Amino acid sequence: VENVWLLDRLSSRKAALGTLYLTATHVIFVENGSETRKETWVLHSQISSVEKQATTATGCPLLIRCKNFQVIQLVIPQERDCHDIYISLIRLTRPVKYEELYCFSFNPKLDKEEREQGWKLLDLNEEYNRMGIPNNYWQISDVNRDYRVCDSYPTEVYVPKSATAHIIVGSSKFRSRRRFPALSYYCKDNNASICRSSQPLSGFSARCLEDEQMLQAIRKANPGSDFIYVVDTRPKLNAMANRAAGKGYENEDNYSNIKFQFIGIENIHVMRSSLQKMLEVCELKSPSMSDFLWGLENSGWLKHIKAIMDAGIFIAKAVAEEGVSVLVHCSDGWDRTAQVCSVASLLLDPYYRTMKGFMVLIEKDWVSFGHKFNHRYGNLDGDPKEISPVIDQFIECIWQLMEQFPCAFEFNERFLIHIQHHIYSCQFGNFLCNSQKERRELKIQERTYSLWAHLWKNRADYLNPLYRSDHSQTQRALYPQMAPCNFLYKFWSGMYNRFEKGLHPRQSVTDYLMAVKEETQQLEEELEVLAERLANLQKSQLNDNPVKSKQQERSKPLGLSTSNNSLANTPQEYSNDLKSFPSRSPSQGDEDSALILTQDNLKSSDPDLSANSDQESGVEDLSCRSPSGGGCLPSEDSGKDSDEAIFLA
Amino acid sequence: MMRSSQPLTGTNGRRCKEDEKLINATLRPGKRGYIIDTRSLAVAQQARAKGGGFEQEAHYPQWRRIHKCIERFNILQESLIKLVEACNDQSHNMDRWLSKLEASNWLTHIKEILTAACLAAQCIDREGASVLVHGTEGTDSTLQVTSLAQIILDPRCRTIRGFESLVVREWLQAGHPFQQRCAQSAYSNSKQKWEAPVFLLFLDCVWQILRQFPCSFEFNEQFLLLLLEHAYASQFGTFLGNNESERSKLKLPQKTMSLWSWVNRAEELSKFQNPLFEANSLVIWPSVAPQSLQLWEGVFLRWNRPSKFLDEAQEEMINIIKYN
Numbered sequence: 001v002e003n004v005w006l007l008d009r010l011s012s013r014k015a016a017l018g019t020l021y022l023t024a025t026h027v028i029f030v031e032n033g034s035e036t037r038k039e040t041w042v043l044h045s046q047i048s049s050v051e052k053q054a055t056t057a058t059g060c061p062l063l064i065r066c067k068n069f070q071v072i073q074l075v076i077p078q079e080r081d082c083h084d085i086y087i088s089l090i091r092l093t094r095p096v097k098y099e100e101l102y103c104f105s106f107n108p109k110l111d112k113e114e115r116e117q118g119w120k121l122l123d124l125n126e127e128y129n130r131m132g133i134p135n136n137y138w139q140i141s142d143v144n145r146d147y148r149v150c151d152s153y154p155t156e157v158y159v160p161k162s163a164t165a166h167i168i169v170g171s172s173k174f175r176s177r178r179r180f181p182a183l184s185y186y187c188k189d190n191n192a193s194i195c196r197s198s199q200p201l202s203g204f205s206a207r208c209l210e211d212e213q214m215l216q217a218i219r220k221a222n223p224g225s226d227f228i229y230v231v232d233t234r235p236k237l238n239a240m241a242n243r244a245a246g247k248g249y250e251n252e253d254n255y256s257n258i259k260f261q262f263i264g265i266e267n268i269h270v271m272r273s274s275l276q277k278m279l280e281v282c283e284l285k286s287p288s289m290s291d292f293l294w295g296l297e298n299s300g301w302l303k304h305i306k307a308i309m310d311a312g313i314f315i316a317k318a319v320a321e322e323g324v325s326v327l328v329h330c331s332d333g334w335d336r337t338a339q340v341c342s343v344a345s346l347l348l349d350p351y352y353r354t355m356k357g358f359m360v361l362i363e364k365d366w367v368s369f370g371h372k373f374n375h376r377y378g379n380l381d382g383d384p385k386e387i388s389p390v391i392d393q394f395i396e397c398i399w400q401l402m403e404q405f406p407c408a409f410e411f412n413e414r415f416l417i418h419i420q421h422h423i424y425s426c427q428f429g430n431f432l433c434n435s436q437k438e439r440r441e442l443k444i445q446e447r448t449y450s451l452w453a454h455l456w457k458n459r460a461d462y463l464n465p466l467y468r469s470d471h472s473q474t475q476r477a478l479y480p481q482m483a484p485c486n487f488l489y490k491f492w493s494g495m496y497n498r499f500e501k502g503l504h505p506r507q508s509v510t511d512y513l514m515a516v517k518e519e520t521q522q523l524e525e526e527l528e529v530l531a532e533r534l535a536n537l538q539k540s541q542l543n544d545n546p547v548k549s550k551q552q553e554r555s556k557p558l559g560l561s562t563s564n565n566s567l568a569n570t571p572q573e574y575s576n577d578l579k580s581f582p583s584r585s586p587s588q589g590d591e592d593s594a595l596i597l598t599q600d601n602l603k604s605s606d607p608d609l610s611a612n613s614d615q616e617s618g619v620e621d622l623s624c625r626s627p628s629g630g631g632c633l634p635s636e637d638s639g640k641d642s643d644e645a646i647f648l649a
Numbered sequence: 650m651m652r653s654s655q656p657l658t659g660t661n662g663r664r665c666k667e668d669e670k671l672i673n674a675t676l677r678p679g680k681r682g683y684i685i686d687t688r689s690l691a692v693a694q695q696a697r698a699k700g701g702g703f704e705q706e707a708h709y710p711q712w713r714r715i716h717k718c719i720e721r722f723n724i725l726q727e728s729l730i731k732l733v734e735a736c737n738d739q740s741h742n743m744d745r746w747l748s749k750l751e752a753s754n755w756l757t758h759i760k761e762i763l764t765a766a767c768l769a770a771q772c773i774d775r776e777g778a779s780v781l782v783h784g785t786e787g788t789d790s791t792l793q794v795t796s797l798a799q800i801i802l803d804p805r806c807r808t809i810r811g812f813e814s815l816v817v818r819e820w821l822q823a824g825h826p827f828q829q830r831c832a833q834s835a836y837s838n839s840k841q842k843w844e845a846p847v848f849l850l851f852l853d854c855v856w857q858i859l860r861q862f863p864c865s866f867e868f869n870e871q872f873l874l875l876l877l878e879h880a881y882a883s884q885f886g887t888f889l890g891n892n893e894s895e896r897s898k899l900k901l902p903q904k905t906m907s908l909w910s911w912v913n914r915a916e917e918l919s920k921f922q923n924p925l926f927e928a929n930s931l932v933i934w935p936s937v938a939p940q941s942l943q944l945w946e947g948v949f950l951r952w953n954r955p956s957k958f959l960d961e962a963q964e965e966m967i968n969i970i971k972y973n
Contacts, residue, residue, distance in 0.1 A: 289942070303743040407962050472961065486950070502938075517973075519973060
């Protein structure tokens with residue numbers, strides 16, 4: 001469709017005229033004229049809603065909201081076209097079959113072996129070995145080898161040595177969705193462990209010998225402690241209500257040597273609503289500080305993040321400081337349980353703060369343990385009540401930790417953002433379906449590519465320059481404080497206002513330091529070369545053989561301060577009183593930028609966007625590029641005018 | 650950019666030809682000027698009853714007046730007290746935290762001040778127009794606006810020496826009443842009539858800009874903290890007194906040491922240098938969106954949390970750059 005306007009969300013004055021394309025996998029907007037022909041690509045999988053708004057004089061507005069928090073406002077001249085686009089998008093963004101998803105047509109032009117290798121990058125058995133298992137207390141069990149015991153669990157689970165197949169099967173019958181207690185994390189220093197399950201089907205008074213034996217087995221696997229914690233991550237009221245439905249929680253009287261604890265994290269519906277409210281705040285045009293803070297508090301979002309973090313801290317301390325094992329569950333053991341177990345593991349074990357370790361952590365506690373990616377993130381069209389930002393919250397917990405412990409993580413913020421992006425993008429096959437069983441049935445590994453391999457290949461972009469493996473922050477457990485005045489939970493504008501670059505710091509400390517480190521490395525290599533030449537020269541001088549010194553080819557020092565991102569340096573909307581100012585200052589000309597470093601130098605600033613401009617679907621790395629600072633091509637000059645207009649009403 | 654106090658127009662609409670001549674002299678040929686009044690229109694109008702007021706369009710036809718309301722100094726102290734209280738609340742409750750932060754209005758003040766400063770800077774840089782800034786007395790919000798505008802516009806103000814000169818010019822010499830404003834701070838028992846964290850707000854605004862442009866300042870956060878501390882309590886005479894006249898009468902230059910003479914010694918200065926600094930000659934425009942403004946943890950949560958992890962990060966940054 002031609003003559004479509006793409007509006008800048010922040011500044012109604014800035015609009016781009018262009019052509020809108022709909023392909024099988026993407027929505028593409030190509031700007032008219034201009035030498036650059038800016039393109040905005042949006043994957044259908046990323047689109048969470050399309051809204052047709054009331055027709056105005058200029059045309060029919062269409063608002064597209066994405067799961068990665070990008071918001072695209074289009075204005076289509078003809079109502080009929082707008083309707084067609086709307087209907088098409090509704091269909092395209094609600095796939096019914098997995099095969100419709102992008103990962104089945106995505107072609108990064110790797111050969112079969114590379115694809116296979118990509119899937120082998122992470123091996124969970126190796127991970128459990130690293131933890132020290134199997135050993136005297138824990139073993140691998142294949143009782144679920146055909147998914148006959150629990151179809152949402154992996155084929156290989158780790159259980160206490162004293163848990164026989166009979167006990168496991170019996171316990172599984174007493175657990176919601178048959179998700180019996182299984183090992184998530186083992187601390188070899190003191191034998192304490194984190195196990196996970198779903199809620200027991202205890203109702204008001206039901207008991208199950210095997211389930212009780214299972215918990216005893218977990219306790220016995222830790223000789224250093226005579227009890228275990230059972231942590232129910234739900235609010236007490238919800239758990240009690242479940243008893244009426246024949247489910248519930250563990251009664252301390254029935255299970256010997258347990259100490260029971262409610263943590264009180266809200267359910268998926270509350271979280272879905274919380275995010276919704278927070279995004280409404282993000283969509284406010286020119287909010288006051290009060291509007292923003294009040295809106296943020298009203299959404300409850302940071303409170304929920306803190307609740308998850310606090311749960312993780314409790315469990316980490318139980319394991320590392322008290323040396324007590326913990327069994328964690330919620331209702332079905334695939335949402336809050338996953339969040340809390342993975343946060344706790346990361347607090348305990350510095351390995352999970354490395355890039356590989358973090359990928360392994362997600363593989364373990366989210367992918368293998370049957371977190372319902374399809375239902376939660378809407379790969380396919382499904383029940384809207386199942387949608388919830390569960391893994392987003394986990395990822396945000398990690399970001400909050402990164403802000404407080406800047407040296408503790410091998411990876412940077414961009415790594416987290418890209419992972420979130422690809423969980424929704426369905427460009428890779430890792431996060432499809434609801435369980436390992438479903439993924440194997442679909443032969444995901446033979447038909448799609450692994451995100452982890454892709455991220456690993458580009459790992460230079462994801463490094464944290466402040467990370468050193470021998471640092472105090474990276475050696476041991478992390479214990480963040482719990483009072484909000486001691487651990488400041490911040491609003492993550494890098495994620496929720498990701499595409500509004502004008503809101504972020506205009507100079508990136510991470511990128512700057514990475515550039516310095518790269519230059520240092522180059523210089524060191526140069527130094528080595530020169531030292532060698534010097535040695536050779538000296539040798540040949542001794543041999544009385546004069547050697548003509550060549551002109552040394554100087555490798556250019558990495559321009560540490562790249563410039564020319566006009567985004568960095570344009571005034572915002574500061575006043576409602578002034579008439580429009582000219583867009584350029586007479587004194588500034590085109591050098592309109594403060595230092596924004598190395599965006600130009602880095603190959604990929606935001607999702608795989610800088611990779612290429614091939615417009616066919618199925619070509620490498622097409623996510624979204626947007627003129628409104630859509631996080632890719634650094635030369636996007638969004639900020640400039642978005643700010644300009646807002647200054648002056 | 651000029652600064653002053655309010656014109657004494659009063660209820661009779663008095664005019665003063667000399668005043669008009671003076672500010673008209675700053676107009677660039679063929680261009681208008683902007684008067685930024687840091688009071689709301691209502692407040693400015695009310696000021697007439699007490700003999701004050703604002704520049705009338707009829708008498709200053711080449712000037713356009715903009716009201717960019719910044720809270721009066723007496724309200725600011727309340728704000729600080731509430732904020733500090735919120736920051737000391739050790740309860741684990743997240744709900745009360747955000748609403749207490751919001752109720753203090755501290756970040757709202759930051760936003761107002763930065764917005765006004767950006768506006769002043771925009772007039773000069775984008776429009777090439779002269780600017781006159783004033784509030785009531787010209788000793789509080791006026792100075793916040795003029796000094797922040799210079800930081801935005803002039804890269805020299807982002808160097809250590811440049812910033813020191815800025816503070817001397819726009820705060821000390823301009824007559825910000827330090828002795829009245831920085832007598833007690835947030836924990837004072839008695840309600841001090843003239844007390845207000847005006848200078849702290851200014852430093853907070855500088856920190857906000859520093860956070861957004863971490864490579865554009867020669868000094869670091871520690872330097873701002875230093876100035877904050879010495880404004881309230883100091884063994885140096887620099888921040889004593891309310892204006893130059895008082896300082897001269899007190900014979901401060903003869904009887905006391907200057908903070909600058911100590912801070913500018915190489916071994917001291919090295920603590921306050923920003924390792925990420927790369928001199929640039931540009932104008933930097935901060936974002937004043939609520940998402941871009943943050944609580945200054947280094948001041949308000951300074952005693953609540955171990956700074957160990959952030960210190961280590963700082964050290965690592967310095968190491969990376971030094972090694973290079």
